[in-house]
Amino acid sequence: MGQTLTEKILEDHLVEGDLETGEEIGIEIDQVLTQDTTGTLVWLQFEALGLDEVQTELAAQYCDHQTYQFDFKNTDDHRFLRSAAGTFGAHFSRPGNGICHNVHKENFAAPGKTMLGSDSHTPTPGGLGELAIGSGGLDVTVAMGGGAYYIEMPEVVNVRLEGELPEWATAKDVILEMLRRLSVKGGVGKIFEYTGPGVESLSVPERTTITNMGTELGATSSIFPTDENTKDYLERLGRGDEHVEIGPDEDADYADQITIDLSDLEPLIAKPSMPDNVVPVREVEGTEVDQVMIGSCTNGAYEDILPAAKMLEGRETNKTTEMIVAPGSKQASEMLAKEGWVSEMMAAGVNFSEATCGACIGIGHVPASDSVSLRTFNRNFEGRSGIEDDNVYLCSPEVATAAAIKGEIVDPRDLADELGDLEDPGFEMPDQYTGSKTDLIAPDEAPDDELIKGPNIGDVPLKDEMGSDLQGPNLLKMEDNITTDHIIPATSDILKFRSNIPKLSEFTLSRVDDQFADRAKQSDGGFLVAGENYGQGSSREHAALCPMYLGVEGVLAQSFARIHKANLFNFGLIPLTIDEETYEKIDQGDNIEIVDDVAEAVRSGKEEFTVRVNDNWEATAHLDASQREREILADGGKLSHTKKQAESG
Ligand code: SF4
Numbered sequence: 001m002g003q004t005l006t007e008k009i010l011e012d013h014l015v016e017g018d019l020e021t022g023e024e025i026g027i028e029i030d031q032v033l034t035q036d037t038t039g040t041l042v043w044l045q046f047e048a049l050g051l052d053e054v055q056t057e058l059a060a061q062y063c064d065h066q067t068y069q070f071d072f073k074n075t076d077d078h079r080f081l082r083s084a085a086g087t088f089g090a091h092f093s094r095p096g097n098g099i100c101h102n103v104h105k106e107n108f109a110a111p112g113k114t115m116l117g118s119d120s121h122t123p124t125p126g127g128l129g130e131l132a133i134g135s136g137g138l139d140v141t142v143a144m145g146g147g148a149y150y151i152e153m154p155e156v157v158n159v160r161l162e163g164e165l166p167e168w169a170t171a172k173d174v175i176l177e178m179l180r181r182l183s184v185k186g187g188v189g190k191i192f193e194y195t196g197p198g199v200e201s202l203s204v205p206e207r208t209t210i211t212n213m214g215t216e217l218g219a220t221s222s223i224f225p226t227d228e229n230t231k232d233y234l235e236r237l238g239r240g241d242e243h244v245e246i247g248p249d250e251d252a253d254y255a256d257q258i259t260i261d262l263s264d265l266e267p268l269i270a271k272p273s274m275p276d277n278v279v280p281v282r283e284v285e286g287t288e289v290d291q292v293m294i295g296s297c298t299n300g301a302y303e304d305i306l307p308a309a310k311m312l313e314g315r316e317t318n319k320t321t322e323m324i325v326a327p328g329s330k331q332a333s334e335m336l337a338k339e340g341w342v343s344e345m346m347a348a349g350v351n352f353s354e355a356t357c358g359a360c361i362g363i364g365h366v367p368a369s370d371s372v373s374l375r376t377f378n379r380n381f382e383g384r385s386g387i388e389d390d391n392v393y394l395c396s397p398e399v400a401t402a403a404a405i406k407g408e409i410v411d412p413r414d415l416a417d418e419l420g421d422l423e424d425p426g427f428e429m430p431d432q433y434t435g436s437k438t439d440l441i442a443p444d445e446a447p448d449d450e451l452i453k454g455p456n457i458g459d460v461p462l463k464d465e466m467g468s469d470l471q472g473p474n475l476l477k478m479e480d481n482i483t484t485d486h487i488i489p490a491t492s493d494i495l496k497f498r499s500n501i502p503k504l505s506e507f508t509l510s511r512v513d514d515q516f517a518d519r520a521k522q523s524d525g526g527f528l529v530a531g532e533n534y535g536q537g538s539s540r541e542h543a544a545l546c547p548m549y550l551g552v553e554g555v556l557a558q559s560f561a562r563i564h565k566a567n568l569f570n571f572g573l574i575p576l577t578i579d580e581e582t583y584e585k586i587d588q589g590d591n592i593e594i595v596d597d598v599a600e601a602v603r604s605g606k607e608e609f610t611v612r613v614n615d616n617w618e619a620t621a622h623l624d625a626s627q628r629e630r631e632i633l634a635d636g637g638k639l640s641h642t643k644k645q646a647e648s649g
Contacts, residue, residue: 005193009114015028022152026148026150027151028148031109031113032116033140034059034137035064036063039118042138042141048643058091058108060103064099064100064103064356065357067354083450084451094441097329097355099296101212109128110125114130121134122135123212123221124211126221127205134215135149158258159259161194163198165263170398174262175216178192179276180279184216187217191222192221194222205303205427216275216379238433268280268395269394270393285409289318289372289409291323292321292323292373292375292400292403293365295327301327304397307397311405312405317405321404321407323404325345331436334436362384367387367392370389370391374404375392402415460501471591472523473526473592474526474527474588475519476519481533483536484543488542521550523551528556528557529586536561541571555568555573556586558583560575575623576621592613595618596609606623609623
């Protein structure tokens with residue numbers, strides 16, 4: 001049986017395990033990407049690893065999420081990120097240079113490579129045959145330090161494309177069709193591999209719109225084979241020598257197959273407030289539109305904005321519809337400006353904006369209350385635009401522009417009939433991409449060679465190796481379903497300290513007990529005790545890192561949420577499962593002792609531990625962990641573990 005493209009790339013990079021679905025595999029990472037909201041912690045952790053320079057082929061630090069300056073903390077973060085990139089050998093993309101995925105695609109994404117990024121839309125370069133996966137920041141740190149990335153081998157699903165897109169249907173409609181069919185949960189544990197005769201009718205920028213938004217399906221990644229179109233795209237970027245022809249074997253064995261006939265597609269739109277709430281545009285025609293936004297990492301490329309500019313040529317936007325264009329990269333802005341398209345759009349009424357994520361995460365261009373906004377973005381979760389009562393629709397640039405002209409949602413085919421002189425602008429790439437590279441600083445031209453830390457940048461604590469004795473008070477007894485939001489609240493007044501662990505840790509579990517941080521600091525070690533499902537919610541690493549900083553050694557809970565449990569291992573906190581009776585019996589303040597040479601027992605695979613409480617009663621606790629997790633835990637967490645491995649060569 002032949003191999004899928006995913007299997008081929010994984011096999012080329014495999015350092016541990018077999019490519020069996022569901023089995024843990026370790027892969028070598030070629031490229032890493034990080035952005036400003038996750039990057040500070042990534043670099044602070046890298047500093048803590050004690051390495052001199054990035055070990056991957058390439059690392060890139062982008063500043064795209066929060067480029068608007070509210071106070072010094074943001075600029076402090078940017079300056080620190082620039083200095084970290086210079087010090088450790090990463091490329092640095094300055095604020096305003098564009099969205100990480102767009103700039104990465106233009107400059108670095110290459111066929112056959114693996115990439116890890118601390119951003120959920122990291123899979124975007126799958127459109128060029130790169131296998132790119134989004135992950136937590138610590139995984140990126142470790143990969144930059146030369147460590148493998150561990151993941152359960154996903155199912156590989158074949159999406160077979162047939163036919164060609166008809167007039168006014170676009171790549172956005174391909175991924176909206178996938179979302180319509182599969183829902184936002186349809187890709188969990190899967191990699192979508194696009195094949196079939198329809199692939200060659202799609203250019204690389206169209207393919208990257210599809211792979212970008214595979215994230216909304218919950219997929220681990222999405223990937224296209226490479227072909228003449230890939231070669232052509234790379235040549236236009238001046239990177240033709242990076243082309244490699246790769247694809248699946250003819251008899252590749254897929255877990256499942258989905259077929260989409262491109263010629264059946266029509267303009268689609270995702271209604272508020274879920275990306276899978278997809279209907280044909282004609283079903284919502286006539287809805288008044290207050291705002292139209294073109295941009296984001298999904299549809300912010302030169303090739304996405306050009307059709308909008310062409311549609312607007314010689315026309316004006318509707319008087320009550322604000323139209324904003326925020327390109328995905330400065331290169332796109334520069335090229336559109338050079339060719340006169342920016343002034344054309346401005347004359348039509350467009351507010352031409354900075355190349356940034358911004359509005360996609362509710363920073364700037366917040367819609368008016370209870371109004372309709374049509375966006376070419378990838379997510380329309382309620383409140384994401386910056387206002388709770390938003391009505392955000394997701395669509396292609398063509399559908400968005402048609403709405404800006406008419407002032408209401410309209411299928412561009414119907415608008416074309418009505419206006420008589422509106423033609424499908426089609427899809428066009430420039431002969432050569434010509435943007436300057438001023439704002440992308442290569443490691444060898446970096447202005448900094450040491451870290452610059454303003455007052456909002458703290459150090460990342462490293463945990464010592466686990467000792468033989470583990471005991472301390474139960475610092476806090478909690479109920480069932482404690483979320484990562486309980487552990488570290490995500491409100492902006494608290495998360496602004498994301499780069500300052502000593503300060504952020506003062507808020508640890510403050511939603512449960514505002515005395516907790518002080519009590520934990522005063523105690524020399526200690527435990528947390530919780531009921532069922534401890535740590536549910538987001539993947540926020542700070543929810544394990546801050547308790548670790550405060551000296552917490554472990555958590556005894558009736559059960560753990562999966563991702564938080566992994567984070568506890570990563571930060572060296574032992575997650576022990578206890579039964580209900582034990583949970584009920586332990587009180588806050590009780591002294592807990594794990595009876596054993598704990599480090600030795602953890603390493604040797606012991607699953608049952610005796611817990612002695614107040615020196616007068618005992619109970620059994622369980623440690624459910626893989627051998628790799630046991631080594632990480634006993635070494636004091638993933639950072640210390642990686643450091644130790646690096647030191648031992
Ligand atoms: Fe994330 Fe939106 Fe930025 Fe894309 S444009 S990286 S989805 S915030």
